[in-house]
Amino acid sequence: MKDRTSTLRAETRDSVNKVWALCNALKDDGVTFHQYLVELSYLLFLKLAAELKVEHKLPQGCRWTALTECPENILLERYGGLLRSLATSDSEVVSRIFSQSRTSIKKAKTLRVLVQSIDRFAWYEISREGLGDLYEGLLEKNANEKRSGAGQYFTPRLLIDSIVRVMKPSLGDVIQDPAAGTAGFLVSAGNYIRANSDTWSDVAEKELSAIFHGVEHVDDTYSLALMNLFLHGLVNDDAVGLVYGDTLSSAGKDLPPATLILSNPPFGTKRGGGLPDRDDLPFPTSNKQLCFVQHIISALAPGGRAAIVVPDNVLYEETVGLNVRRYMMDSCDLHTMLRLPPGLFYAASVKTHVLFITKNDGDSFQGTKELWLYDLRGKGHGRSKSESLTEETLRAFEHAYGHDPNVGREARRTRRESLSDSYQVFSRAEIRERGDNLALSIEVEPTAESQEDPEEALLLLEKSLERSMSALRELSDMVRRGPA
Known part of the structure; x- marks a missing residue:
């Protein structure tokens, strides 16, 4: 079966750059690159859930139209309330995604520009698989930028x-x-199975938590990982195989x-x-x-x-x-x-x-x-x-x-x-x-x-220094543990 990975990357590369360009609006509001990705992820998650026909898993009043149809003068208040409601959703995966959610946007005008720009984006030009790939492309873009x-x-x-x-x-x-980080390995494994299995469509949603497992100990990254899995259809509502912890x-x-x-x-x-x-x-x-x-x-x-x-x-x-x-x-x-x-x-x-x-x-x-x-x-x-x-x-x-x-x-x-x-x-x-x-x-x-290659000599020196540092670390561990 033909591997679709390269095709998906080519399909979404331009879209990733266009969405990333929205960063300028948030930079003007004093938002850092990492805050930007998290903030944009909340909004994209709501929009992509609508495009992927899975927003029925979100509570009423917490869907994309709640933002597009909201007057600007109460938009920030509506958005903050929406995030708090999602954090208490009956869906385990949704509540986990938004459990630590908060907005860094300070101006209603900035939020309005983002919502309108995302809403006007030509989503219909991207395949269903490409929409999930777009999100992962943004994660990689963030990593390359910083x-x-x-x-x-x-x-x-x-x-x-x-x-x-x-x-x-x-x-x-x-x-x-x-x-797990942002769940790149788990998503890629899921894409591979989907592309190379004749029975993927027969997999019940409840079985997904028995297949995909992981741990992530950074709260924002954990939320990004869950969003990534959700948008790729690799996690269900009631049981989440990816846990927050060490x-x-x-x-x-x-x-x-x-x-x-x-x-x-x-x-x-x-x-x-x-x-x-x-x-x-x-x-x-x-x-x-x-x-x-x-x-x-x-x-x-x-x-x-x-x-x-x-x-x-x-x-x-x-x-x-x-x-x-x-x-x-x-x-x-x-x-x-x-x-x-x-x-x-x-x-x-x-x-x-x-x-x-x-x-x-x-x-x-x-x-x-x-x-x-x-x-x-x-x-x-x-x-x-x-x-x-x-x-x-x-x-x-x-x-x-x-x-x-x-x-x-x-x-x-x-x-x-x-x-x-x-x-x-x-x-x-x-x-x-x-x-x-x-x-x-x-x-x-x-x-x-x-x-005469100086790089080979540098490599040997690095190895010698690493061995010395290793010995110091082990000595430190032994001192910390005390006598046996």
């Missing part, structure tokens, strides 16, 4: 869709994102076992340097990405699969990092790593990989035997340029990955028959000889240029 705050760890749509295509979600999966607390521990986890966990250390509020992680640490990796391993059902975006220091950090890597390779088949170009997240200095794992099931999968590295950071892919992450390069990775999301025996045989300069396989014995350090790279013939 590489901090909500956009700090926004995962590029190209990468999300590529990961989803190789992981092949299905209606039989229980899908989880423990760091995965590194009981909220994560209470999630049901997943057959598929897709996630880009937050980077850095837990606020205040504290340890996670969970007693089921084998190696407690203030390092959030290492805690999330442990959560994902424990949250997978036997035979379940996961794709995890991690910063490079997860691959070589000592002490707890080493223990977590060994735990992962013993508990799961870490069969593939995708080495990404730098600069995709927040800053050019942040370098990342995607780890693809399948949890042991006592039968077909019994730990890591070999690891395949696919390199999108090497010389052949325009190293140090995030622009090298293109549809073409990711499609080449997908072709090399193969059709089996778990990369079983037959898939590995196929990989060996089509090895390229971008792929290299490492046995578990070779990794063990390296001290279970996963900072691997594909060996190429040295050239005069590569021998």
Whole structure:
């Protein structure tokens, strides 16, 4: 079946820019970029609910016409009351979306301009699927405009869709994102299932909460994620699989076992340097990405699969990092790593990989035997340029990955028959000889240029500094825990 992702992006790109241009009206009212996205989301949600024929799920008097037909002199008061009423809606998903809602607009004229501009927009030119995609496009636009705050760890749509295509979600999966953000992974998985399933239309709304699960701990972002799921038809009224909370607390521990986890966990250390509020992680640490990796391993059902975006220091950090890597390779088949170009997240200095794992099931999968590295950071892919992450390069990775999301025996045989300069396989014995350090790279013939490459020297220095910082963090953790 034809993949529709690229078509939807092309269809809505111009619309995203037009809607984003409304930002000027809000900037004149003293509203920040992040406040703008949240404010615009409330209004767009009401309008798109009408266009998508789902506004019957909203209370009477809290629908789009309540704003379009309201006189300007009472518009701000009507809008504020509408938000408060939605926060107490009988629909669980609607009440959660608007539970923290508030308006930053101070002038009735500004609100009138926004409502009229949105109402006059040529919505009929966009398909039903494109309307949901428009909203997600605005989320990505916000992330690109502001590489901090909500956009700090926004995962590029190209990468999300590529990961989803190789992981092949299905209606039989229980899908989880423990760091959901604005629900990009969950929405992409839902789009993939809808496009590749003949029985999607038979899925009862109540079943959606059994398929899609996640956690988000930032209140505004949680609301954006719920809106995103709602507008894509991936959440029902009475049971919401996406919860507000911290995965590194009981909220994560209470999630049901997943057959598929897709996630880009937050980077850095837990606020205040504290340890996670969970007693089921084998190696407690203030390092959030290492805690999330442990959560994902424990949250997978036997035979379940996961794709995890991690910063490079997860691959070589000592002490707890080493223990977590060994735990992962013993508990799961870490069969593939995708080495990404730098600069995709927040800053050019942040370098990342995607780890693809399948949890042991006592039968077909019994730990890591070999690891395949696919390199999108090497010389052949325009190293140090995030622009090298293109549809073409990711499609080449997908072709090399193969059709089996778990990369079983037959898939590995196929990989060996089509090895390229971008792929290299490492046995578990070779990794063990390296001290279970996963900072691997594909060996190429040295050239005069590569021998004098200052960037390679900088990378080595970064790794040395990361190891030193890791040792300091672990020492800090031990001091904080006190004597055993």
